[in-house]
Amino acid sequence: MALIGENSAPLPGAAPAGLIKDGTDAGFMADVIEASRETPVIVDFWAPWCGPCKQLGPAIERAVTAARGKVKLVKIDIDQHPQFAGQLRVQSIPAVFAFVGGRPVDGFTGALPESQIKAFVERLAAQAPADAGDELIAVGREALEAGDLNTAAQAFARVLQSDPQEVRALGGMARVYLEGGDLERAAEIAAMAPEGAKDPGLESVRAALALADAAPAETAAFEARLAADPADHEARFELARALAGAGRLEAAMDHLLQIIAADRDWNEGAARAQLLTVFEAAGAASDLARQGRRRLSAILFS
Numbered sequence: 009m010a011l012i013g014e015n016s017a018p019l020p021g022a023a024p025a026g027l028i029k030d031g032t033d034a035g036f037m038a039d040v041i042e043a044s045r046e047t048p049v050i051v052d053f054w055a056p057w058c059g060p061c062k063q064l065g066p067a068i069e070r071a072v073t074a075a076r077g078k079v080k081l082v083k084i085d086i087d088q089h090p091q092f093a094g095q096l097r098v099q100s101i102p103a104v105f106a107f108v109g110g111r112p113v114d115g116f117t118g119a120l121p122e123s124q125i126k127a128f129v130e131r132l133a134a135q136a137p138a139d140a141g142d143e144l145i146a147v148g149r150e151a152l153e154a155g156d157l158n159t160a161a162q163a164f165a166r167v168l169q170s171d172p173q174e175v176r177a178l179g180g181m182a183r184v185y186l187e188g189g190d191l192e193r194a195a196e197i198a199a200m201a202p203e204g205a206k207d208p209g210l211e212s213v214r215a216a217l218a219l220a221d222a223a224p225a226e227t228a229a230f231e232a233r234l235a236a237d238p239a240d241h242e243a244r245f246e247l248a249r250a251l252a253g254a255g256r257l258e259a260a261m262d263h264l265l266q267i268i269a270a271d272r273d274w275n276e277g278a279a280r281a282q283l284l285t286v287f288e289a290a291g292a293a294s295d296l297a298r299q300g301r302r303r304l305s306a307i308l309f310s
Contacts, residue, residue, distance in 0.1 A: 028069055031082035033091040039082050040092075044107035048132045049080045053093050053103040056085065060119040061102045067122045068104070071129040077170045078133035106132045141167045141174060148180045149209075152187065160184050173202050179209030186213055191220055208292055215288035216255070223253020241267050241274050248282065257290050261300050269307045280304075 031039050031051065040049050052068055054061035065083065072081040086093040086101060096105060096112070106114040106128075114132065148163035161184045167177035178201045185194035198213050224230070227250045233243035244263050252260035264286065267279040283304065287297040 026080070027077065028072060028081045029083070031084040031089070033084075033089040036082075036084075036089075036092045040107055041110045043080060045110050047078070047080050048135055049082060049107045050129070050132065051092075051105045051107065052081065052083045053086050053096075053098050053101050053105075054083060055087050055101055057087075058101050064102045064104075064119045064125070067120075067125045068129070071122075071126045074126070075129055075133045076173065079129055104128075108132070108135050141170060141177070145174075145176050145180065148177070152180065152183055155187075157184050157188055172200075173205075175201050175205045175207040175210055179207045179211075179213055182213040183209060186216055191217060212289055212291045215285050219249070219285060219289055220253040220255075222249065224250045227251070239270070241271065241279075245275070245279060245282070248279075252282070252286050252289070257286050258296055261286050261296065265300070265303055265307065268304065272308065 029039065040051055043049050050068065050072065052061075052065060054065060068081060072079050084093065086098065093103070096103075100117055102119060103117045104115050105112045113135075114128070116128065120128070144163045144167045148160045148167075151157070151160035151163060160180065164177045164181040164184065167174050168181065171177070178197055182194045182197040185191075185197060194213060195217055198210060198217065201207075201210055224246055227247055230243045230247035230250065233240050234247065237243075244267055248260040248263035248267075251257075251263070261283060264279045264283040267274055268283070272280070283300065287300055290296040290300075
């Protein structure tokens with residue numbers, strides 16, 4: 009399935025374009041003063057001959073990259089560009105200034121431990137304006153609900169341009185491919201999420217992929233067995249697995265609930281376990297999951 013914007017999202021782990029740059033006196037107003045009105049900017053004044061600068065620089069870059077677009081870094085060699093270092097009365101280097109809203113709000117001189125650098129960047133990141141990515145995530149999700157996969161793909165891709173590891177956007181993009189029938193690409197996108205990352209949308213896609221991977225390819229044999237014997241729980245269970253793997257979650261749910269209603273402990277609770285996976289694949293907050301849980305409760309507590 010070809011989707012608009014699908015090739016524009018960078019790979020995870022890469023710093024977004026423009027996040028870290030070498031600054032100049034000529035570009036200071038645009039790169040620092042004006043840019044800080046939208047995103048906090050750290051200015052690192054350094055020089056090639058400065059030993060502590062070589063220690064501090066990489067640590068700041070790591071912390072800024074970890075902030076995932078909430079802070080930018082401009083590195084200025086004071087030997088080549090002394091104007092603004094002089095205006096800010098830099099007397100020793102490394103000298104670091106944080107700008108928000110066009111003015112300096114914090115800073116320090118000398119090399120600090122990496123933990124303190126990280127804390128400095130995190131404090132600054134907390135001052136960043138509301139993330140426009142939240143609005144794009146909302147647009148993408150609304151488009152998905154409406155079945156508009158191209159609009160959803162564009163919205164999620166724009167988020168991933170700024171933050172390649174935004175878990176909500178990865179989950180949304182994976183859902184786009186899943187809904188479009190490209191399970192292989194959906195799995196690739198889901199695998200791009202950072203290890204241990206949690207997001208309901210991403211977990212839903214992973215559950216749906218697991219159902220598809222384990223599903224029988226054909227349904228005719230199981231349907232024939234059920235026609236001959238409606239109490240054939242094994243045939244009904246395999247039919248439910250096939251339906252779930254094909255994305256027909258409501259039909260799969262109906263068959264699993266029939267098994268549970270007839271024998272809630274059948275096959276050591278296999279039908280109930282499968283039903284919970286179906287709920288997860290549909291989305292914990294989906295109408296299907298809510299209705300299914302109500303029907304399951306009615307069976308279990310009747």
